[in-house]
Amino acid sequence: MPPTAPQSLRDQLLREAVEMIRYAFASGKSVPTSVVDAVEQYESHPPEGPPLAPAPLVLAHSRLARIVAPATPRAIVLLADGETAGRFAFLGPVVLVRQLMAVAIGCVVAFVLLGLFEATGSSTVSFVNTWGWNLLLNELWWLSAAGLGASFAILFQVNEYIRKSSYNPKYAPTYWVKFLLGVMAGYILVALLPFEVPRQGTAINLVQPALALLGGYSASAVYRILTRLVEAVEAIFRGNVKDLIAEREAAATARAFEEASRGRVRQAARLVDVLGQLAAGATADEVSATIREIVASLAPEVSEAEPLPATVSRAAPASVTVAATPQALVAAAGRAPREPAEEVALAG
Incomplete structure (x- = not known):
């Protein structure tokens, strides 16, 4: 109960x-x-x-x-x-584990019984050289092998959670989704992907069920294989390589210009703060420290090699004039940077 x-x-x-x-x-x-x-x-x-x-x-x-x-x-x-848990207590205390073990046992029995037919494993089977009941028996054989690999992977993972007492029954449906994905991946890997099976050796007839088992065990690997195939097909019709390079260069230039514009706006805002300090009657040391911070953010190597003087010549508060307004500084931040000679001429 x-x-x-x-x-x-x-x-x-x-x-x-x-x-x-x-x-x-x-x-x-x-x-x-x-x-x-x-x-x-x-x-x-x-x-x-x-x-x-x-x-x-x-x-x-x-x-x-x-x-x-x-x-x-x-x-x-x-x-x-x-x-x-009653009569099925030997299968474990978790309902999901008992169900998965029953499915795994069913896959093992189906794999063994289907392997008894002469049509399974006698030769390499594909949709080109086989049809009818022989093809159906081989497909069921592959599906049972894929189910065996998927149930093995899920049981191994759930067993780790149970051993650590960290299993959460809320995620039980995800394990069944993983099992179905494993069965589909095993079938896709052995029946639909263009793998060339070598036609030599005595183990050639076990290659296809082994591929199905591996696909069922790792559905994510089959997913990555399909993703790479799709990317390869897209690369054929994507366009010229020169066009792709030009698009990437244009995107990189746009990003660089955007970053430069943001930097100019930030520096303009900091200059506006300096103007606010001057208007509020800040001391020369405070204004000098703020200017040193701005210079250090613009050119750290220059600020370290040639630091600004610690003091700035004082002037009477009445003689201090501001040649630019905050609006003008913000507007100037959006324009391209000027040459040093041009900046000196404007300052004069």
């Missing part, structure tokens, strides 16, 4: 905390006495008594989750409930 769902969040936390304590003690982990006392207090609390504050139970649950990591509370409870 499947376990009943918890009636409330408090019951779920208490059940998981109790099972985590049992798991930790059974695994030789150290559990603080205060945590055990808190959980024991909630477990022995009578239902008709006044409700207890949930904070101690939540804290005990979080500390236990850190103690039993990488195991998860859900997996620990699931494995604890699966210990009384």
